Amino acid sequence: MGSIIHPNRGFHGDDIKMSVFTDDLVNFSSVLRMSYNFLAGRDYLKRKKFRERKKLIAITLPFSDLAFAAGGVPVFPIRMEKFKINKYLLMLNSAKGLLGWNLTTRLIEFARQFDFLKIIDTVLEDVIRTINDKYNELFDVGEENGISSDFCYGIKGLYGMHVSKGKNVDATLNITIRCSAYNKYLESLKSLVPKQIWVDIPPREIGNPGKTLEILTKNISNAIEELENITGNVVTDNSLNKQFRIGNQVKRYYKTITYEISASDFYPCNPATFSEILALLGISFQDYNSNAQRYLENISYLVKEMRERIKKGIGMDVSKMPRILLTPIFGGWDPETQEIVYKLGGRVLYADWDILGLLDEIPVSKNSNPVEEYARFLLNATTKGIGCDNNTLTNSYLRIAKKLKVDGVIFNQLFGCHSISNCYPMLKEKIRRTLEIPTTVINFNRIGENVEQIKTRLGAFMEMFP
Ligand code: SF4
Structure with a gap:
């Protein structure tokens, strides 16, 4: 049968020895x-x-x-x-x-x-x-x-x-x-x-x-x-x-x-x-x-x-692990997010290039x-x-979320992005109406800068999954 993989990947590197068998x-x-x-x-x-x-x-x-x-x-x-x-x-x-x-x-x-x-x-x-x-x-x-x-x-x-x-x-x-x-x-x-x-x-x-x-x-x-x-x-x-x-x-x-x-x-x-x-x-x-x-x-x-x-x-x-789409990441994101979601029992997917x-x-x-x-x-x-435009872009997000059959979406709002980042309210509303799955937004400026806020935000978000 399947090999056992240790679920406790660390947050900080001191306890990551068991991260991947x-x-x-x-x-x-x-x-x-x-x-x-x-x-x-x-x-x-x-x-x-x-x-x-x-x-x-x-x-x-x-x-x-x-x-x-x-x-x-x-x-x-x-x-x-x-x-x-x-x-x-x-x-x-x-x-x-x-x-x-x-x-x-x-x-x-x-x-x-x-x-x-x-x-x-x-x-x-x-x-x-x-x-x-x-x-x-x-x-x-x-x-x-x-x-x-x-x-x-x-x-x-x-x-x-x-x-x-x-x-x-x-x-x-x-x-x-x-x-x-x-x-x-x-x-x-x-x-x-x-x-x-x-x-x-x-x-x-x-x-x-x-x-x-x-x-x-x-x-x-x-x-x-x-x-x-x-x-x-x-x-x-x-x-x-x-x-x-x-x-x-x-x-x-x-x-x-x-x-x-x-x-x-x-x-x-x-x-x-x-x-x-x-x-x-x-x-x-x-x-x-x-x-x-x-x-x-x-x-x-x-x-x-x-x-x-x-x-x-x-x-x-x-x-048993909810599938979470994290996007957009091509302009920068904190990869720690995937670790946090994993610790909270979920799995993160990326699909920017297809979106x-x-x-x-x-x-x-x-x-x-x-x-x-x-x-x-x-x-x-x-x-x-x-x-x-925001309408087309949010439709693309929606299309891929549907195709991936995800259970939730995390929107990564980039500091300084005026082209994509402001579409979250529209996206949230569309997802609520059509897919009826939880969404949340996190902010990003520089890798490692906002980890505490991400942890708090995602803690509440992941509680929405049974
Ligand atoms: S400002 Fe926004 S759309 Fe422009 S490159 Fe940066 S992340 Fe991409």
């Missing part, structure tokens, strides 16, 4: 690989840039397709930072040449000799904490370097990332969204990275959807031309379609985890670990850890591993025009997603 990670080599690829980005990118003479293209939000299709290396800039890499991950990587990542059981045996078990127990939580510490650090860098204090956490962090490492990239790929603060931030990158490639998404006021699509298609073609000039490669319909195919498969696996696995009454791991996996996917999906094919292999393997564990009954019965339409597939066929298809994808995402 070894067995929980033995078969999760794909997650470990993804974590490693995220954290070891700096060395990987250096190799690409200096040895292979590849061009690094900074991207934010999951807009990496054009850079990949042009033979460039997209990078979510935080990955150029030096991270403290968990010893266990380092060991796995150094042994992989000898044993291969998949032979994890043998590696665990190997690890045992060095008493690495404690490290194994905490590895994923450690990874998330490491990334968060860096986010906070870069948020501070952003503030110290003059970004307006009115901006949201996400924008300040992104600005800080470019202040810190922007000089290492060859260009930024700026895809505008319908959030004026974000577009202002993109403008400000001029002073940090010499080359900017713009894909301007026309405002909806143009009215005629055909015209809007035509303008956007043209804007994308221009951006592709600039990418070609930088990378020295020619972008063909084939190279675009090849990238879209990879992206579509990644999105399918991502949705399988978000919907199919998360709906299961039996999880392949501790629900807090599951939330961490969703969080890791959310962050790394933006640039596919700079290697789309490798990312596809990892995520497909992850789905396989999860299904196998569920089939074998390895994991945890979660049928924003960024997990929609891009049609690929012989007769399609890939540039136009990409334009359609971007238009769709920005008309129903980021920064669009």
